[in-house]
Amino acid sequence: MVHSRSQGGRKLRVAGIRTAWRVVGDGEFYCPGCGGDRCYQQLAGRRRLAVLGVPLLSRGAADPVAECASCRDHFPVAALAQPTTVRLAALLRDAVHAIALALLAAGGDESGPALETAVDTVRGAGFPDCSEDQLLTLLAALKAGGPAEPEQELRACLTPLAPHLAGPGRENLLLEGARIALTNGHYSDAERDMLSVIGGSLGLAPEETDRLLTAAMPT
Ligand SMILES: [Zn+2]
Known part of the structure; x- marks a missing residue:
């Protein structure tokens, strides 16, 4: 976040890095967050500098993650190596x-x-x-x-x-x-x-x- 201003009593983020995720795979894994066999989606991300919510400048690829379908937390793909x-x-x-x-x-x-x-x-x-x-x-x-x-x-x-x-x-x-x-x-x-x-x-x-x-x- 570069700076912010107050609008209608709420902080509005003027500029910040946003990550757009897309699904590149799925399966089952042992979720280290909620502790059990869960479905996951593997996500690849592109980071962009967004101003007033509009993505403008590319800031490169984000590290891929696995998102737990249950707790929605993101984990490094190394978590997929752990067997269910x-x-x-x-x-x-x-x-x-x-x-x-x-x-x-x-x-x-x-x-x-x-x-x-x-x-x-x-x-x-x-x-x-x-x-x-x-x-x-x-x-x-x-x-x-x-x-x-x-x-x-x-x-x-x-x-x-x-x-x-x-x-x-x-x-x-x-x-x-x-x-x-x-x-x-x-x-x-x-x-x-x-x-x-x-x-x-x-x-x-x-x-x-x-x-x-x-x-x-x-x-
Ligand atoms: Zn989980």
């Missing part, structure tokens, strides 16, 4: 599934109690229809991809999820894997290695992973 709670729940479910398969692949014990624990874990994570046959079929497909396949699948699933989880969320995922490995009371070397990969993919420090795995062991 629905998407986050799906990523978590898939992560537990990948962890269960990886631990079964590392355990080599495909018919024993570890399989039951894995099925329970996957069901509890949000796949209520998961069955032993289903896990075994997926496990065979995973192993057919080569010895490195389970680990690669795991990293592909966990690495993008990790930045969106707080510490306890990461620890819980690691412990889901530890429970499957510990069905028979101890970690095999291969299970321990796989759990280290899980900890690393989740961004846990190696000593933190070791501490959590040791604490999870039966006393």
